[in-house]
Every structure is written in structure tokens, then in C-alpha cells.
Amino acid sequence: MKIINRTVLVLSLVSMFADVASEMLYPIIPVYLRQIGFSVFAIGVLEGVAGFTAGLTKGYFGKWSDEIGRRLPFVRSGYFLSALSKPMMAFFTLPLWVFFTRCVDRLGKGLRTAPRDALLADNSTEATRARVFGFHRSLDTLGAAIGPCLALAFLWRWPGQYTWLFWVAFIPGMLSVALTFLLHEKRSPSATLRRGGFFSFFGYWKIATPQYKRIVPALFLFLMFNSSDVFLLLKTREVSGSDTTTITAYIFYNMVFAGASYPLGALADRLGKRNVLIGGLFLFAIVYTLFACVQQSISLLFLGFLLYGLYAAATEGVAKAWIAGQAHTDRATAIGFYTSGESLCTLFASLLTGFLWTHFNPFFAFGASVLATLLVIVYLLIIKSK
Numbered sequence: 001m002k003i004i005n006r007t008v009l010v011l012s013l014v015s016m017f018a019d020v021a022s023e024m025l026y027p028i029i030p031v032y033l034r035q036i037g038f039s040v041f042a043i044g045v046l047e048g049v050a051g052f053t054a055g056l057t058k059g060y061f062g063k064w065s066d067e068i069g070r071r072l073p074f075v076r077s078g079y080f081l082s083a084l085s086k087p088m089m090a091f092f093t094l095p096l097w098v099f100f101t102r103c104v105d106r107l108g109k110g111l112r113t114a115p116r117d118a119l120l121a122d123n124s125t126e127a128t129r130a131r132v133f134g135f136h137r138s139l140d141t142l143g144a145a146i147g148p149c150l151a152l153a154f155l156w157r158w159p160g161q162y163t164w165l166f167w168v169a170f171i172p173g174m175l176s177v178a179l180t181f182l183l184h185e186k187r188s189p190s191a192t193l194r195r196g197g198f199f200s201f202f203g204y205w206k207i208a209t210p211q212y213k214r215i216v217p218a219l220f221l222f223l224m225f226n227s228s229d230v231f232l233l234l235k236t237r238e239v240s241g242s243d244t245t246t247i248t249a250y251i252f253y254n255m256v257f258a259g260a261s262y263p264l265g266a267l268a269d270r271l272g273k274r275n276v277l278i279g280g281l282f283l284f285a286i287v288y289t290l291f292a293c294v295q296q297s298i299s300l301l302f303l304g305f306l307l308y309g310l311y312a313a314a315t316e317g318v319a320k321a322w323i324a325g326q327a328h329t330d331r332a333t334a335i336g337f338y339t340s341g342e343s344l345c346t347l348f349a350s351l352l353t354g355f356l357w358t359h360f361n362p363f364f365a366f367g368a369s370v371l372a373t374l375l376v377i378v379y380l381l382i383i384k385s386k
Helices: 007-025 031-037 042-069 072-088 097-121 131-159 161-169 170-180 198-209 210-223 228-240 243-271 273-293 298-325 331-359 362-385
Strands: none
Touching: 007 042, 007 072, 007 097, 007 161, 007 170, 007 228, 031 042, 031 243, 042 072, 042 198, 042 331, 072 097, 072 161, 072 170, 097 298, 097 331, 131 161, 131 170, 131 243, 131 298, 131 331, 198 210, 198 331, 210 298, 210 331, 228 243, 228 298, 228 331, 228 362, 243 273, 243 298, 273 362, 298 331, 331 362
């Protein structure tokens, strides 16, 4: 089988344009929210609730995708909702409207994530899966690097015009939707699990493989202390005092992430997904230690974003490739179960980090994440030796 076939390429381009749209806004959203009166804790609540919305839906739509044996309707609808949410932020600055808009965006993510990843898994083999997910993540993250560049150029020309930037982001968002009409799929095998209610995807745990049951709880523990990247951007803004430096650092991180995803995916296919994943978690611990301690050095911040890009490349696509490999049937349900848990853990992580940041200081917020990550690494090393 060809490693990067037409479906994988088009899906990767779809994700790239969607991320151009999303990441044009992501670095400026915390700044914009502070400008319209949101506190750091309120930003943490907003990101957590938005993640909770995606989390509740990823598993449900993943299982639904398995039930009907279709992926594309979910992929197409999900990208459309996310594109539609971009200009909605420009209408009003009322807190409830901002919350609703972010939830619409995350609902789109919940619709598409598990079916899209299952489609990627269906177009790969165990020997190539980490490379396929790495390639998809590479183009996805390339979009995440292009988006802030466009935002930086726009704000350089029109400083402070955040409202218009939301309208500009609508264009690449709709391009991603248009590209989904180039995709075709074959109907997947029928689902193993019976049809059920909204939370019936949790029943996947009963039929999951022993390997799946060993690794997923460890990843969930890590994710409970891995808060939104918004907090890294806020720390960068506090240290540098510059919007331009903050956005530039985020662009740099995404360029590293994009460039390293495919090579580290190939390394995972060769050396084992678990080994590369553990290495990525070590990098995460180093990064959060740097952000906990840095006070004035901008160069240390950029070193942190360099290592953070390598961590992301070594874990995000690799973890999904590993999980997809454990599900011989009901792949979208297996991925949806994991990604739902991931989003729910991010809710907890964002609330915890916002609380520690507000009531103590950033050192406590980042330090808690480091300790939890080290515990997960020890656990993964122990089960590996067994």
C-alpha cells in the first residue's frame, strides 16, 4: 500500500486550511478576551467548557460513524461548523455569546475528529500508521504556523483590529470545507457495539484490548495536568511584554511541530510507538520546568517552544496511531473514547491551571504538570519492562 495515498493527502490539506483559519485567531484570542474584560480564570473556564463540549461529542459521533459505516458526512459537517464559528466572534463581545461561539467551534471538532482519524487509520497499515498520522499532523500544524503569520501581518498593517481578523479567518475555513468534496469512501464494517444513548460509547471499555486498557488511563492522567496552550502564551506575553513576540514564539513552535511530525512518526514505526511517546513526555516535563522558572529570558522561552514542538510531534500523532492499532473493529469508537477523555481531562487541566495561576502563581501551575508527567513516565517504563 502506498504510504501517502490520495485520501490521506486530501484529508491533510483539509486539516491544514482549517488550522490556518483557527490559528489565525488562537494566539490573539487570550489577548482579545483580556481586552474585552475576561480574567485569566475566566479564560481557563472558557477553554475548559469549550473542550468539554468537544469531549462529550467526540465519542458519540465516533460511535455513530461506526454504526452507519460512514466517515465523510461527519468530517464535512464538522469542518463547516468550525468555519462558521470564526466570524461569529466578531458580532458581539457579550460573555455568553463568546462562550456559545467557542462551543460551536468545538462542536465542529467533536463531529469530525474520530471519523477523520478512523479514515486515516483505514488508509494505513500497522507498519505505516505512525507515518500517516505524522504526515497528517505535519500539514495540520503547517496550517497552524501559516495562520499566526497571516495574523501577524494583518495586525502589523492594522494594529488592534481583532474584529476584522475573525472575518478574514472565515476564508480558509470554507476552503477546507470545499476540499472535503474531493474525498470518497467505502462503507466500513458494521459496529460491534449495539446502538445506544449519547454516552453509550463508554461501553467500548468492556470490549477494548488489554493493551488499550493499560495505556489509556496513563495518558488520561497526563492530560489532566496538560492545560491549554493559552497559558504558555500568557506566560510568554507576561515575560516579553509584546504581542509580536508572543505570536512569533507560537509560529516558531508550530514550525518545529510541523517539521518533526513525519520524521518522528517514521521513528515510531521503526522503534516502537511507546518508546517515542515516552521520549516526548520527557520533553514536556523539561518545557514546563522552563516555563515555571523563567522570569526575563526571551531566549529561554524560545528554547521552551522548540522543545514543546518536538514533544507535540512525538506524542500527538503517535498516540492516535497506537490507539488506532489496538482497535481491529470500531476504530472511530476507540478513537472517540480516547479523544473524549482527552477533552474532558483538558477541561480539568484548564480549570486547575487557571486556579493555581490566579490564587498562587505560574510556578505552581506549571510545577504540578511536571510532577504528574514524571509519574506517568515511571508508570509507562514499568509496564514496558513487564
